Amino acid sequence: MHLSQARSCRWYRQFEKTAALDNVLQTEIDEMASMARAEEDLLLPVESADFLQELEEENDLFHFIHLDREPEVGEAGPGPSTVSQRNTLLERQLGAKLRTFDDTEEVEKVVEENLEAARIIRMDPSLETRWRLAHNLEVDHPMDGSSPLPDEAFAPFATEMDWKIAEWVIKDGIGHKSLDKLLAIPGIKEKLGLSYTNIAGLHKKIDNLRPRAGEWKVQKLRFKDDPEDLDFTLCHWDVLHCIQSLWGDPALADHLVYRLKKIFQDQGKMKRVYSEMWEGKWWQFTQDLLPRGATVAPLIIATDKTQLTQFSGSKQAYPVYLTLGNIPKALRRQPSQQACVLLAYLPVDKMPKDGLPKRELSSRYQRLFHEAMRLILAPLHEAGRKGVELVGGDGAVRRVYPILASYVADFPEQCLVTCSKYSTCPKCQVPATELSSSNSFPKRTQEWTLQVMEEARKSTSSFSQYFTYCMKKEVSGYIYRPFWDELPFTDIHFSVTPDVLHQLYQGVLKHLISWCQDILGSQELDRRIRSLPPSYGVRHFKNGISALSQISGSERKNMGKILLGCLVGSDMPRDALTAVRAILDFIYLAQYSTHDDDTLSYMSDALDLWHAKKSSFIDVGVHDDLNIPKFHALQHYVEMIRFFxxxxxxxxxxxxxxxxxxxxxxxxxxxxxxxxxxMTKWLSRQENVQSFNKELSWILEQQRIRHFQKLSDSPTHSPSHSPATTSTLWLPKQPTAPGKAISAIELGHAVPFFSTNLKRYLAMLTPGSSRVQVEGSSFKQLPFDHLDVYYSFKFSPETLDDERSIKDVVKATPLKGGRFDTVVVLTGDSAETTSFSGTRVGRVKVIFRLPSQLTLIGTHKSPSPSWWPASVLAYVEWYSPPSQTPLEQKSHNMTTVHKLPLVDGIIPWSIIPLSNIRQSCMLIPRHDKKNISRATWTSPTVLDSATHFLVNNWSSLYTYKTLYKE
Structure with a gap:
């Protein structure tokens, strides 16, 4: 029998028949298409015909990404074009057409820069020249970048291998005795070409490398009249050397910013943008106080005591960190960039009590802290007033004024640093009994605090009297002289900046969760948390949260992501629910990496809403008052963002x-x-190794750049550059389940009608297909019975700020009980970046790729039709369009979706390109619906058991930005 008579061959050849369609048949097809559009009953059910109208789009379909140019869905196959006919059928599937956000309308920002600031005094010899001289290399030594560095470049080490072995020993912490035993093996040093014979010789070479920030200083501190053996150890680097090491780091040379920049969103300069420190008002005011041409170096100092022992013992360390506001924050957050350096270890020795009163003992600890910080920062007194000449990584010499701009600490240390009475505000003079007030109070200033201390010294004659006088003024009575009294251009109260981790998550949110547990009951809240479905970026608390102890900041963040959704439908008063939502709004807004006047007004609105509704917690009796310092600290966030x-x-x-x-x-x-x-010796060696490595890498990179510049200037050389491609989808290199049987897909992924619906989908792709053909499924069986299936993929969604690359993950796996994530899909061209408009929520059941080769009969293979999409597709089951009542918007502001009724026993479905998936989302089951059996809800099955859901705005900061609507 001829192959064309076989069933599989006949199926394939039906596509070729469309090449012979005449004009009469084409006219019939067009008429059938218009009739299909006019009918109200849809091929693949949607909520209503009105919703379908927005799906009638242009005719260009499925321009898939990550593919070489091939005929795609929407292009004509052999014979006359039938694009419009297939568009009509395909667009009846939600999300079937490839869609993106329309970002053509860009806002033209206005940037103002103070060009008179940061004047260059002179240029020092280039870094490369200095490096060559330091390594005894001639200035004209040929190094074209195409060959490795010469052995002289690794001095004081003999060769590159000599250096690499030393680096390995220091970084990996190889035991000293073990290395000595290795080097004692006869001939090993000669074979490897090592320039040291034991660990002591290696350490000597490492110590002789140019230190990053000078040498460690060890000073002894002692209280007056104490015995000589009763002293305290302070280890620190010279603060000016640390600043010079950051300022002159060649890896940061192209990134440092020296001048203030004012950025506005509009031409009228009405909406100012705040992101980096040089865009804030503090820089502007400080620059005006300095001489013309001066360069501001805003110092960011952080102190935080940490525990060294893990299970027993009380060993602690008290590090002081330093960084510069001139460095972009994205680099400061990367430890590998060494943009934050360790400045000192403060004394943590135990104080001998020796019959000292408790008050005097506490005073000694605080005075010791201030005296240590005074010694560390003493060089800033003159440098901040007169400036110092610093050489940048680019060789430019400027007169730099290092000024303390931001002091980063948690609340107890903020009180310690600013000499404020504990449990009061370190930034303003609000009485402790009015911390819950939304009113403004006079600011604390250095002059005011120092004046209170001076008045106390003059009017009292004993420590007890001094302490009482200061405490009445809500100033710490333990300290006589703070370390910051001589720092120029600094107001320590204003320099204390907000702390998202400790103030918001470990403070405000901690209190809210505790109050919600009191209102709902810990068991009920735990039951709701245990039943939540899994979602990317959200931790699942399988045992609830009430039994957790020593909760970390990460755990507290994950609690905040699910808190509000678990409160909806409970006995919590509506005002209390709204108050929780207001705090969560504030917390998430406070973490924006870019603000403007509009978003700052949103923060103020959220804070006003909290003050309007917060009394509900007092009314239900969970707390007597809200005079809590960390809640009061919210009043200062907006101002600090504007300034810093x-x-x-x-x-x-x-x-x-x-x-x-x-x-x-x-x-x-x-x-x-x-x-x-x-510890200081160990750290110095680590720093020396890393700095030396960065220096070598930088020199090698400069030589490579010079090499390619020479090649590009050569007329005989034409370098080939591959076009830069930006990928937004990341799939495994190989399918997770290659060649998976369709019957296994239907069973494992719980899609019993997958093959039937796939036939309908392929029929819609067929040139010349009509509504009647698709409804009747124009062929009886699929020309394949296996598919390549993926269980997950990653992608970068559309972001609201470009400085971070956000990755999202979607899973559709039958393993371990099955996990099929819910997603937000672009279904219309009206999609916006901050709402649900033009989107729909669906559940991804299968991620698959159509076969590129079809086995027609026996082992004979033929390519699949050219109009089949070559990219990976997703089979999605739809929920209802997102909806929200005015009451829901005012209270929790989360949208609702519900399961759609079955049509002919099938859940409404679509097959869509992966690129139409905007982001993953988390659905929280609604507990306020009647006639539901909540007892059967478990995390793996709740998406199948529940019928109504809330779309969680809080599953991630990105989700909040894109789904949150004002």
Whole structure:
């Protein structure tokens, strides 16, 4: 029998028949298409015919990404064009057409820069020249970038191998005795070409490398009249050397910003943008106080005591970190950039009590802190007033004024640093009994605090009297002289900046969760949390939250993501629910990496809403009053963002991640006795190795750049450059389940009608297909019975700020009970960046790729039709369009979706390109619907058991930005 008579061959050849369609048949097809558009009953059910109208789009379909140019869906196959006919059928599937946000309308920003500031005094020899001289290389030594660096470049090491082995020993912490045993093996040093014979010789070479910030200084501090053996150890670097090391770092040379920039969103300069520190008002005011041409170096200092022992013992370290506001915050957050340096270890020695009163003991601890900080920052007194000449990484010499701009600390340390009475505000003079008030109060200033201390000294004659006088003024009575009294152009109260981690998450949100547990009951809240479905970026608390102890900041953040959705439908008063929503709004808005006057007004509105509704917590009796300092601190966030940029410039979370590298690893490398000198020595070697490595990498990169510049200037050389491609989808290199049987897909992915619906989808792609043909499924069986299936993919959604690359993950896996994520899909061209307009929520059940080769009979293979999409597709089951009542918008502001009724026993579905998936989303089951069996809800099955859901605005900061509507 001829192959064309076989069933599989006949199926394939039906596509070729469309090449012979005459004009009469084409006219019939067009008429059938118009009739299909006029009918109200849809091929693939949607909520209403009105909703369908927005799906009638242009005729260009499925321009898939990540593919070489091939005929795509929407292009004519062999024979006369039938594009419009297929568009009509395909667009009846939600999200079937490739859609993107319309970002053609760009806002032209206005940038004002102070060109008179940061004047260059002179240019020093280039960094490369200085580097060559330091390594005894001739200035004209040929290094074209195409060959490795010469051995002289690794001095004081003999060769590159000599240096690499030393680097390995220091970085990996190889045992000293182990290395000595290795080097004692006869001939090993000669074979490897090593320039040292033991660990002592290696350490000597490492110590002789140019230190990044000078040498560690160890000073002894002692209280007056104390015995000589009762002293305290302070280890620190010279603060000016640390500033010079950051300022002159060649890796940061192209990134440092030296001048103030005012950025506006509009031509009328009505909406100012705040992001980096140089875009804030503090820089502007400080620049006006300095001489013409001066360069501002805003210092960001952070202190945070940390525990060294893990299970027993009380060993602590008290590191002081330093960075510059001239460095972009994205680099400051990367520990590998070394843009934040360790400045000092403050004394943490135990105070001998010796019959001292408790008040005097506390006073000694605080006075010791201020005296240590005074010694560390003493060089800033003159440098901040007169300026110092610093050489930048580009060789430019400027007169720089290092000024303390931001002091980063948690609330207890803020009170310690500013000499404020504990449990009061370190920034304003609000009485402790009025912390819950929304009114404004006079600001604390350095002059006011120092005046109170001076008056106390003059009017009292004993420590007890001094203490009482200061405390009445809500100034700390433990301190006589603060470390900041001589720092120029600094107001320590204003320099204390917001702390998202400790103030918002470990403070405000901690209180809210506790109050919600009291209102709902811990067991009921835990039950709701346990039943939440899994979602990317959200931790699942399988045992609830009430049994957790020593909750970390990360855990608290994850609690905030699910809190509000679990409160909806409970006995919580409506005003209390609205108050929780207002605080969550404030917390998420406070974390924006870019603000303008509009978003700052949103923060103010959220804070006003909190003040309007907060009394409901007192009414239900969960708390007597709200005079809590961390709640009051919310009053100062907007002002601090306007002056110092967004909160990610100075959040303590940025510095806490440095504890491991700068304190814990060094302590573990010591013998735990007199550990701080050992820690400083260990850290110095680590710093020297990393700095030397960065220097070598920088020189090599400069030589490469010069090499390619020479090649590009050569007329005989034409370098080939591959076009830059920007990928927004990341799939596994190989399918997770290659060649998976369709019957197995239907069973494992719980899509019993997958093959039937796939036939309908392929029929719609067929040139010349009509509504009748598709409804009747124009062929009886699929020409394949296996598909390549993926269980997950990653992608970068449309972001609201370009400085961060946000990745999202969607899973559709039958493993471990099955997980099929819910997503927001673009279904119309009316999609906006901050609402649900033009989108629909669906559940991804299968991620698959159509076969490129079809087996027609036996082993004979033929290519699949050219109009089949070659990219990966997703089979999605739809929920209802998102809806929201005015009452819901005022209270929790989350939209609702529900399951659609079955049509002919099938859940409404579509097959869509992956690029139409805007982001993953989390659905929270609604507990306020009647006739539901909540007892059967579990995390793996709740999406199947529940019928009505809330779309969680809080599952991530990105989700909040895109789904939150004012």
């Amino acid at each position: 940029g967004c909160t990610d410039n100075y959040n303590t979370e940025m510095f806490e991640c440095l504890h491991i590298d700068y304190t814990k690893k060094g302590w573990r490398a010591s013998n735990k006795r007199e550990e701080f000198p050992q």
